[in-house]
Amino acid sequence: MINSTLAFFTPQSGGSSNANQIDSLYKITLYVALVIFVAVEGALLYALIRFRARKGAVAAQIRGNNRLEVGWTVAAAVVLVGLAVLTFAKLSSIQDPTNTSPDGDTLASQSGLVFASTERKLPPNGKSLNITVIGKQFIWQYVYPGANERDGLGAPYSYEEMVVPTETTVTLDIVSQDVVHSWWIPELGGKFQAVPGYHNYTWFKIPKPGIYRGQCAALCGRGHARMIATVKAVPPAQFDAWLAYQKQELKEANAEAAVERAKLNSQTGPERVENP
Numbered sequence: 001m002i003n004s005t006l007a008f009f010t011p012q013s014g015g016s017s018n019a020n021q022i023d024s025l026y027k028i029t030l031y032v033a034l035v036i037f038v039a040v041e042g043a044l045l046y047a048l049i050r051f052r053a054r055k056g057a058v059a060a061q062i063r064g065n066n067r068l069e070v071g072w073t074v075a076a077a078v079v080l081v082g083l084a085v086l087t088f089a090k091l092s093s094i095q096d097p098t099n100t101s102p103d104g105d106t107l108a109s110q111s112g113l114v115f116a117s118t119e120r121k122l123p124p125n126g127k128s129l130n131i132t133v134i135g136k137q138f139i140w141q142y143v144y145p146g147a148n149e150r151d152g153l154g155a156p157y158s159y160e161e162m163v164v165p166t167e168t169t170v171t172l173d174i175v176s177q178d179v180v181h182s183w184w185i186p187e188l189g190g191k192f193q194a195v196p197g198y199h200n201y202t203w204f205k206i207p208k209p210g211i212y213r214g215q216c217a218a219l220c221g222r223g224h225a226r227m228i229a230t231v232k233a234v235p236p237a238q239f240d241a242w243l244a245y246q247k248q249e250l251k252e253a254n255a256e257a258a259v260e261r262a263k264l265n266s267q268t269g270p271e272r273v274e275n276p
């Protein structure tokens with residue numbers, strides 16, 4: 001009961017370990033604050049009732065109490081330092097991606113990125129499934145690995161719904177095409193802004209299949225409210241099949257377009273279209 005009430009006030013979690021760490025850090029701070037709140041307000045209430053105005057009573061005139069003053073100053077400092085140490089100790093488990101689990105180690109997680117960047121965090125073994133998240137008014141686009149080596153084009157993509165494999169470390173490269181947007185799937189961790197001209201990085205690793213919902217979290221214009229985002233986690237083998245299907249569809253569409261273009265190019269006479 002207490003837990004479910006508290007869950008209403010604390011960050012969402014359960015989708016990825018970094019989100020869980022954020023949540024537990026928040027809860028530890030909340031519990032410490034609750035204990036102090038009850039103690040301080042309790043002392044206040046006690047004093048209000050115990051020492052309330054009575055006829056003929058004369059209040060004791062007390063001028064300072066060194067032990068008490070040093071005591072609460074030191075106690076507050078200890079609480080503050082304790083929380084700071086704990087936060088820094090937990091920070092790496094929030095920022096640094098873990099390795100993909102053996103179950104998630106399929107084709108999809110083998111993209112093996114090596115980047116010379118201090119901001120982009122990779123798992124210890126350097127392998128993750130990297131997806132580029134592009135914010136644009138008013139939809140999210142996701143570009144998956146699988147571009148042609150020849151020209152860097154032809155990578156599979158999707159809009160609004162990101163499909164990812166479970167048990168796989170997914171790193172995100174977040175960019176924007178127009179204005180500032182904000183990528184936020186609460187159950188999968190913190191918010192990250194999509195800023196034109198910059199790259200922002202985050203990661204998640206989802207243990208079980210499911211759907212995780214989010215919403216652009218930076219007012220980006222008229223259609224902002226409709227700029228939703230969904231992450232759909234499926235078993236790794238299913239993801240590989242999905243990605244292969246997307247690539248195939250893209251290839252076929254490109255081939256058809258090439259045929260149409262060739263047809264237009266070969267037209268002569270009055271029917272000919274300039275610059276098809």
Ligand SMILES: [Cu+2]
Pocket residue numbers: 181182216217218219220221224225227
């Ligand atoms: Cu928005």
